[in-house]
Amino acid sequence: MACGLATVAATAGTPPRKAPRAAASLTHYVDPYIGTGFHGHVFLGANVPFGGVQLGPVNRSEGWDWCSGYHYSDSTIVGFSHTHLSGTGIGDLGDVAVMPTTGEVRVLKGTPKNPQRGFISLFSHQEESVRPGYYSVRLKRYNIKAELTATERVGFHQYTFPKSDAAHLVFDLQQGIGWDLATDTHLEKLNDSTLVGYRYSKGWAADQRLYFAAVFSKPIRQFTSLQVTDSLGTTTPAATGNRLKGVVTFTTTEGEKVKLKVGISPVSTTNALANIRAEIPGWNFAKTAAQADAAWNQELQKVRVQADPARMKTFYTALYHTMVAPSIFNDHNGDYWGTDKKVHTNPGFTNLTTFSLWDTYRAAHPLFTLLQPKRVNDMVSTMLAIYQQQGKLPVWHLMANETNCMVGYSAVPVVVDAYLKGFKGFDANLAYEAVKTTAMRDEFGLKSVKALGFIPADSEVENVSKGLEYAIDDWCIAQMAKKMGKTDDYAYFSKRAQNYQNYFDKRVGFMRGRVSQTEWRTPFSPFSSVHMKSDFTEGNAWQYTWLVPQDVEGLIG
Incomplete structure (x- = not known):
């Protein structure tokens, strides 16, 4: 790994040096397919670094290996959704799915065995293309080419249609991914080229709220909004419901490109429209895709390595994946929806979500302190706001919801690391209050930790893993206390x-x-681990015995 700083000194009689050539783009080393097979669960589609929009395809299949909505083994598409998780063990999100079709209007997804019941289409990887910030595929059933790109809060679609008197874009507000279930959705026509609406849902995150605006590049010929009332696809006109579908119809010529911009907001449809105006005011799809590529390249250029092409691909794809989340969860004007179910304005930082902290505190967040110093302050400020709103630091935070997934209070090492490394973009006194208060609660075995120094195995599942993680977190708090003179x-x-x-x-x-x-x-076996039913979390005694990074010498002794 080479990180170079060049200093050029100009002295009398020294000829000026030529300006250095721009570094070659690194995005071509990124292979977004890596992790979409087996149990990888990674997002495939168009986004920008840490962007709030992750716009990509959703397969018809469901199950654990479709936590991101897409799996390389699949050959079906039922829409392109604007939010996705990446690399998680639980599926959620999949908000505001759009499916281009032609011919008879269908509002169910259908199945591969009975496609005529729905709008499902097959596709081939040979007709699919993906790179950072861009995705395209040909939908075989309709001979429609779908192209996607994105900014931080706006998804940009470009669909090349065949000649048709019945070209449609179906908005599926019922559809979600994994645990996600729509509870209340709304869709209405604002003018001849704009729809607005919202999607409330529950899943891994219990109370999700997303507002959106959809602006088309040509006037809508016909718009209908329907509530599906049964499994046969019976519908009734409706603007609000929990199984809501919207159908936008155009007449298209052969090869005509219909473009669509979808802005999302955690606050309002007004803000969603404002996000579109701020981030994609025009209709130049190629320019937006190029800007997304440039944004990724700018981040990847922060670390330059020299290796054979295969290693370069592995390295830069992994670096790319570190910047899918945490993701922006606010509007262009700074507004965001808080854990306290209130709108917060002018917070002074960029609010973020998707904090998978048990997975990321060890390596990703220390990497961010090197490569993402501005965002580190935003991340810590977000965590402190969450603390103020819910009474503790985030555990596994998603869309203004605390899921309490995984063990430990793993925001603590992140906050302390930033403080000890000298980051100044947050309130240090509030940060200490947050880490200490979080550690002094009574939940998840902490009451026993304070009273006994351990969590009794018959009182709390995953007790050993929790206890070991708490010890690491507590060591971090001790270092912050020492630095602040709190003896x-x-x-x-x-x-x-x-x-x-x-x-x-x-x-x-x-x-x-x-x-x-x-x-x-008893009985005890160092090889034994029963998921969510034993003393350990996703591991066994052979693995967890080494989890003492704060006192390696003590463990040896």
Whole structure:
């Protein structure tokens, strides 16, 4: 890895140097297909670094390997949705799906075995193209070429239609991904080229709210909004419902390009429209795709490596994936919807969401302190706002909802790391208050940690993993307390950081579940792990015994 700084000194009699050539683009090393097969669950589609819009295809298939909505093994498409998760073990989002069709109007998705019941289409990877900030595919059933690009809060579609008197764009507000279930949706025609609406849903995040505006490049010939009333596809006219579909109809000539801009907002349709005006005021699709590519290249250029092409592809694709999330969760004017279910204006930072902190505190966030210093301040400021709104730092935060997924209070190492590295874009006193208050709660075994120094194995699932993560987090708090001159707190949390010792059974040489001061859980096998039903989280004693980065010497001893 080479990070170079060049200093050029000009002295009398020294000829001026030529301006350096612009570095070659690195986006061509990114292969967005990596991680879309097997159990990768990564997002495939068009977005910009940390963008709030992730615009991409959704397959008809469902299940764990479709957590992102797309799996490489699939050959079906039922729409292009504006929000996606990437790399998660639970599926959610998939808001505001758009499906281009021709011919008879269909409002159900259909199935590969019975496509005539719906609007599903097959596709081939040979007719699919994807690169950072751009996606395209030909829908075989309709001979429509779909092209997608995006800005931070706007998805830009370009559909090349065949000649048709019945060319449609179907807006599916019922459809979501994974656990997502629409609870209340709305769609209405604002003028001859604009729709506005909202989509409320529940899933992994229990109370999701997304507003949107859709602006077309040509006048709408016909618009209908329908509520599906049964599994046969019976419909009734409606502007509001939980199984709502909107159908926009045009007449198209052979090869005509119909463009669509969809702005999203956590606050209002007015803000969604304003996001479109601010981010994509015109209709130049190629320019927007080029700007998305340039945004990715700018980020990738922060780290330059020299290796064979295969290693370059692996490296830059991995770096690309680090910048899908956290994602922007505010409007161009700064407004955002908070965890307290209130609209916040002029917060002074860019609000973010999708904080998968148990997965990211170890490596991704330290990397951000090197490559994303401005965004680190935004991330920490967002976490502190969440603390003020819900009474603790985020655990696994999604769309203004606390999911409480995974173990530990893993925002603590992120906040402390930023503080100790000298980041100044947040309130340090509030940050300390947040990390300490979070650690002093009584939930998820913390009451036992404070009273006993360990979590009894018969009182809390995943108790060993929780206890070991808490010890790491507490060590971090101790370092922040020391830096701030809080002597008593430093001593207290330093002692709690040693609680890992209470899970180590010297007789067997492993961390294991402890029932009491004198009793270990039996039977015990260091190879055993039962998902969400044992003493460990997604691992076993062989793996978790080493989870003491704060005191390696002590573990050895």
